Amino acid sequence: xxxxxSERPAGRSSTRTAVVWSGLEPVLRGEPRDxxxxxxxxxxxxxxxxxxxxRVTVVDPSxxxxxxxxxxxxxxxxxxxxxxxDLSTLLDVVAVDSADVVLCHGxxxxxDDPAAALATLARVLRPGGALSLLVAQRHAAxxxxxxxxxxxxxxxxxxxxxxxxxxxxxxxRYTDDELTTLVGGAGFTVDAVHAVRxxxxxxxxxxxxxxxxxxxxxxxxxxxxxxxxxxxxxxxxLHLLAHRA
Numbered sequence: 001x002x003x004x005x006s007e008r009p010a011g012r013s014s015t016r017t018a019v020v021w022s023g024l025e026p027v028l029r030g031e032p033r034d035x036x037x038x039x040x041x042x043x044x045x046x047x048x049x050x051x052x053x054x055r056v057t058v059v060d061p062s063x064x065x066x067x068x069x070x071x072x073x074x075x076x077x078x079x080x081x082x083x084x085x086d087l088s089t090l091l092d093v094v095a096v097d098s099a100d101v102v103l104c105h106g107x108x109x110x111x112d113d114p115a116a117a118l119a120t121l122a123r124v125l126r127p128g129g130a131l132s133l134l135v136a137q138r139h140a141a142x143x144x145x146x147x148x149x150x151x152x153x154x155x156x157x158x159x160x161x162x163x164x165x166x167x168x169x170x171x172x173r174y175t176d177d178e179l180t181t182l183v184g185g186a187g188f189t190v191d192a193v194h195a196v197r198x199x200x201x202x203x204x205x206x207x208x209x210x211x212x213x214x215x216x217x218x219x220x221x222x223x224x225x226x227x228x229x230x231x232x233x234x235x236x237x238l239h240l241l242a243h244r245a
Contacts, residue, residue: 015200015208018219019226020105020134020239023194027130027241028052033100036124038087039107043069043080049103050078057081059093087117090124097126105134109171118186125244131188133240134196138173139233144201176232179240188242194226195235 028035032053037046040058042065050056050073058080060066066082073080085093087107102121111117121131138157145154157173174182180190199221208214225231232238 015203015215015218015222016197019194019196019222020132022223022226023192023239023241024132027101027132028054034098035101035103036094036099037103037105038090038121039105040103041065041069043072045103045105046080047072047076047078050080051076054101055079055081057083057094057099059083059085059090061086087111087120090120094124096123099124099129100126101130101132103132105132106136108133108135109173114172114182115185118183118188122187122244127244129244131183131240131242131244133179133183133242135179135238135240136171136173137232137235137238138175138178140197140201140236141173143234144236174238176229176238179238183240183242187245189245191241191243192227193232193241194239195228195231196222196226196239197236198222198225198231198234201236 028049032055035046035049035054035056037049037056037058039060040046041060041062043058046056046058046069056079058066058069060069060082061084063084066084069080069082083093087104088111102125104121108114108117125131142154142158145151145157176193180193183190200218203218208218226239
């Protein structure tokens with residue numbers, strides 16, 4: 001196998017993804033598994049998972065993204081399979097009970113029916129298989145709108161809850177309770193919820209670029225609060241790990 005998932009590149013991107021990788025590390029440790037990355041795009045996660053020795057399939061609706069994925073995989077000498085599709089057509093491109101791990105990052109916000117999407121993910125996972133779900137968190141979005149001076153948008157987002165039908169470009173935002181209830185309703189057992197990007201989006205990029213050791217210290221801080229429930233409502237994103245019974 002290649003380098004451990006905990007060996008992260010330096011820079012702002014590492015502070016945004018460090019908590020997710022830390023959560024995934026126990027899931028990806030050990031023998032090679034079949035990993036399905038829904039909406040994996042250009043392979044930012046998929047190629048790195050493939051470098052750990054796992055068999056990775058990316059399903060994404062964009063042919064351009066899949067072409068970029070292929071180039072990235074070849075550059076890193078990693079075998080990753082790309083298939084065009086999305087959650088609504090997932091069972092047309094992958095088989096039932098075919099994955100040990102499913103990554104669904106930044107997708108549940110924009111599907112028409114989140115409950116149906118999660119039910120589909122449960123079907124493609126083998127019994128005991130793991131789900132890694134990354135979604136936008138609503139309370140942080142309210143704060144971000146308010147800090148930008150968009151007070152009415154903040155009020156609307158605060159009052160909206162989780163939309164039942166199709167959503168616009170901004171997508172849905174979830175609270176911890178809403179997400180765990182939704183995932184549990186699809187037949188998953190929730191194992192952990194992590195607060196992601198509690199501080200990262202508030203720290204000036206110039207500080208991380210110019211201050212020696214700042215990125216590493218910020219990663220340490222993000223990891224220190226990731227499992228503390230009081231920080232879930234401050235996080236830009238929530239990372240949920242669950243398994244199929």
